[in-house]
Every structure is written in structure tokens, then in C-alpha cells.
Amino acid sequence: MFRKKQPPEKLTRTQALACIPVKGGHVQESRIESGEILLAYPDYKQPWLARLIRRLGSNENDGIRIKKLQLDALGTSVWELLDGRRSVQQVIDLFAQKYSLHPKEAEVSVSQFLRELGLRELIGLR
């Protein structure tokens, strides 16, 4: 009970690049006029915070509100490459090829972007 929790095992670089990023089913995407993608996703609050909001008489429904995230042109093209079949490495290769980027540069920017999406729970890794 009081045993210290073991930290989750870290993925190696090779393992991380072989993972397949999958879009979350709760994410709604729409395209805005400029061609960029707008993502809408529910932001679930902590249960205690949702209860507090309800007690305070807020209009927010069950503590869920819809958050929006507008991707820029590069983010949009990475998002479009996520088809649930391509691995992170394949996404990086296609992205580097599309914009004639240095492989290392593409790897850094795509993995950073995917990390951001993961932190917001917009994608998962399989």
C-alpha cells in the first residue's frame, strides 16, 4: 500500500518511432477558410472541480466544456498524415519529404508536435 509507485517504463527512441499515433475518437475536426484544421475536444475537469462549479451555479454542463485548437499549416499537414496505420517514423519521413526538411529537423518538430497533442489527449500511441 505504501510502496513507492514504480515510474512507467520509458520507451526507447526506436520503440517510440515505431508507435502508431491514433486520433482520439472524441476529437472533432473541421477545416477553416484558410485550409487549416480546427480541432474541438471536450475538456473534462476534475470531478471535485465540476461539483464545485455546479454548486456555485455555473451554467457549464457537468463540468465539460469544449476546447478548440487551431493548427497551423505545418500542424495541419502532420494531422492529415495521422491515419491510424502510419508509424511515427513514417509520418516524419513523409513530412520531411513534403517540405524538403532535414531528417533530424523533421523528427524534432513532428515528435514535439505529437507530444503536444498527446498531452492534450488528442492522440494516443499504439
Next chain:
Amino acid sequence: MVSSNQTPLKEIAWNGIRFLAPEDWVPAQIGNHYLMLEHASAPLLEIKWGQIKGSFSHARHLRQISSRHNKSLGKTLRNWTLPADWQKSTGSFQAGGFQWQGPHFSGVGATLYCPVCRTATLIQFYQKNPDVDDAIALALLASFQDHRNDDQILWAAFDIKAWIPAYLKLWQHRFSAGYFELKFTSKAHTVTLTRWGPASILLSGRDLKGFAESVAPFPSSAPPPVFVENLKTMEWRFPQTAGRWSHLLNRIRIQPFLQQLRMWHLEEKNRILAVRVEGRRPLPPTVFDKICKGFGCV
């Protein structure tokens, strides 16, 4: 270029040294006199170099490095006789070999000393990595150079390549995704080389002039740019107002003026490059032109 085992090679050059390395070896750490190359996040090669005052002795140098490494990195170094083909590859350098053992890696290395420019270089190969084979090490040593005779220094890392006059010393460098910057300084000037990418995104909905104004705010009195050679290259010159007071003010000013800026779009590489000069007076046009022409993407 291709090495003996058919690995494509590319040139890496930094602060006076240059050599050929497999094209998938990329710099993981860059210092003023330090390079570490990796492949797939595994270290492969470390190079350190510097000027030596007085006489050079391989044994003494190794002892110094050894004591430093034992203390800080837990590495142990011991003498190693360079194989005959390694010795041959080092050419006119005074060369010695060493073996090293660290907590996670081990390897072999060579110290090279050039009596002409008095530069000593330490090259360490990470031997446990299967990507380092003998043919690559030999190709690298055979291509290694640490000086030129024309007072020009080559800088080549990732996909940029630039020839810079030797009197301009590296001050700052930055390699982040989409933005590379090398800043050089001398007594009178600061020269900044910048590379942006991908240009197709950065120039969507605006032209090169609009992009330049967004990244390099100009004074309101800035003259319009001129096109150089083609419509893809723009140049701004910022002449200072003439007169005794302006001249005096110029001399005591702490912040130097932006003097020249040339920006061009490399369409085939999908990059934007720029050379920016700051100082109390402009760079001579021939020097500025030579720097711009020597800066490109590979």
C-alpha cells in the same frame, strides 16, 4: 561521395576543422571547439580541438585528458598504437592513438597535431556502436583538415554551408527546427547568417519583402530593397545620415546599426536564407557579396 564500404559521405566543417562523415551522422552537440555526432540517438564520434602553445607531446596530452576524464566522466584512457592503415590515413599530422573505456561505451581514438597551424585534435570513436566500422574511421581521418591557406573558414552542418572570412569569429549559433542561425563577430561588425524553412509555408500569402519585414523590423526611414541578380534575392542597405553630428553619434552608439541585409529564396531547396550585417559602418561590398555567395544549402 561514397566511402569504401559504399556509405555516402558528406562534409562536416566547424570552426576551422573539416572532414567527411556518413551522411546520416548528424551533430548532436555543437560547441565552439567541440562536435559530437550521432546516428539514431546513439553517439558515434566526438571531436575536440584547440590551439597548442609551446611544444606538443602525445603522451603528455593524453595524460592531461586522462586525468580530466577520470575525474569528470569516469572514462579511463590508455595508450594504443595506431594500426598502419590509420597511421597512413592521418597523412602529415603527428598522430597517436588511445583506447578509452567509459561506464556505457568504449572505443578508440586518435590525437592529431598539425605543426603548421599548431592545432591539436582529439577524435574519439564509439566502438561498441556497430555503425562505426574501420572503413568509415579511415575515410574520416584521411579527409580531416584543420586549416586552409586562404583565410576562409568553411562552416557546414546539417544542410547549411558557408564560407566566412577567418577574422570573423563565431559568437553564437542556434539550430532549432525551422530556424538555423550562425552569428559571427569582429571588432567592427556582426554578421548573422540565417536559414528558415520550409519556405513554401513561410511565404504563403506574402512575398519575400513581407517576410523580411516580419522577421527583421526595419527603421521607418528604411529605403526600399533592391533586387540582386534575380527577383528571388532582395537587398537592403541602410545608409547613415551624413554630417559631423551623425558621425559622432554613430561612434558613441552602443547598439550598432543594421547596415546591410540580403535575403533570398532557394526555391529548389524550399528555404529562405539571409545575411545580415550590423556595425558602425557597412562591410566592403566585395566581402559582403562573397559571404552571401558562399552561404547556401546542400
